[in-house]
Amino acid sequence: MEVIEKTYVHGYGSRENARLQDQADALAELLHSDTAFPAGSRVLEAGCGTGAQTVTLAQRSPGASFTSIDISGDFLAEAGRKAKAAGLRNVQFRQADIFQLDFGPESFDHVFVCFVLEHLSRPAEALCILKRLLKPGGTMTVIEGDHGSATFHPDSFAARRAIQCQVELQKRAGGNALIGRELYPLLKRVGFDPVSVSPRMVYADSSRPRLVEGFTKNTFTAMIKGIRGAALAAGLIDDDVFDKGIEDLVRTAGPDGVFCYTFFKAFAGSGRIRGG
């Protein structure tokens, strides 16, 4: 996996881990309620990170056996601790790079990828590689966010500029913070068939305090806050505009605020029929 480790790209550091776990808890239902793998099936989780999704996945499909890989040994150690704490017995962790895998072709019934493609400079190539690991009739599940989908009240030019800094930094690191909207053409282009994408919007107003706290504040606003130093160092924005942007994002978590963000989830077939 080609996650490029930069201090300003989310996903690294222990405060970041706590943030990702918050997000995982608040979003598990929205993102994973329709994912369950049959008993006996072999599932590859490519890019498991600190295991934020692994526990949910493995608990929801107790009869499936998971192989969860990540390029980061530190992340895997944390993922292993989480799996142990949850009493999981159906997950094996392995340190591996998506672009240099040694699994044989057709090793898995399902491949699961969540919040990974956004970090890759060659997401189509990664999907090609993963596709070859699928048995005929196998399926791929991909979940990615899209920072351009952030919509909020009160609207704020400064907040939109601050978010744009994150998009730009992720782009400079080789990634794509707007990849969610692109999943359908991306999967089709490399031969997945059929492909079905559904948007999963997090909608948080003050009638949903758990989402306001867990997502608007502790996930999205915290992530944008976290790139302040890098955005200023890169000369992408003035500090007063950035700070106003954060203030305005915090305001969207207030009693009369609203925050929306859309994840995209794709189910894709390997393009080859079982027995074909």
Next chain:
Amino acid sequence: MEVIEKTYVHGYGSRENARLQDQADALAELLHSDTAFPAGSRVLEAGCGTGAQTVTLAQRSPGASFTSIDISGDFLAEAGRKAKAAGLRNVQFRQADIFQLDFGPESFDHVFVCFVLEHLSRPAEALCILKRLLKPGGTMTVIEGDHGSATFHPDSFAARRAIQCQVELQKRAGGNALIGRELYPLLKRVGFDPVSVSPRMVYADSSRPRLVEGFTKNTFTAMIKGIRGAALAAGLIDDDVFDKGIEDLVRTAGPDGVFCYTFFKAFAGSGRIRGG
């Protein structure tokens, strides 16, 4: 109803009517599948326009009796024709201004408002007026779009600029093309309780050709196309940028394009309990 009649604000002209009908067909399920009024209940549809929603509403609640009002006599005539063609017997049409209604207090069990608040300079006042028409225990349903929610692939600066012209023109006409995201605080502020808002995203990729045709092309892109003259006349954008924006929006309806747009639907209680 305070719809301000300008050539550049959508909703007027016969080509516009056809466009709105296209939209209504493609979106009826997404927007209205969870709206049904009990037999015997009295429902006010405030701002029915050309009846694009009226037929769907009245057919889904055959036992309810609807009073559908609009400020435009021409629109009502068209709405009446649609209702007759559909064989509806449970709808009465009346020409009326939301800000000058002569219904007595507590005249209705439900009020339904769809694509109306976006045109009003005083949406909170309109909601106050409509709230007084509700019986104790009565409910309000509001559906509005939000042009700031438009998200597409390939992304395009020019397309975003062209959309921004529509937002600006609607603002200058006294309206708010971003009102969808604001429904929760707006309804709470004037005393509706409880209020529950759910986003309804139109997601159109090439696996959904009906939505691509009916929504991406014939609804959204057609609407933006329709403001070309007004946007240029107002000096909001250069013609080459606008035309590139339209070209790029058309491109999102192509084989590898994706277009997303979010409507927001609110269910709100009158704040007074039946028998209270």
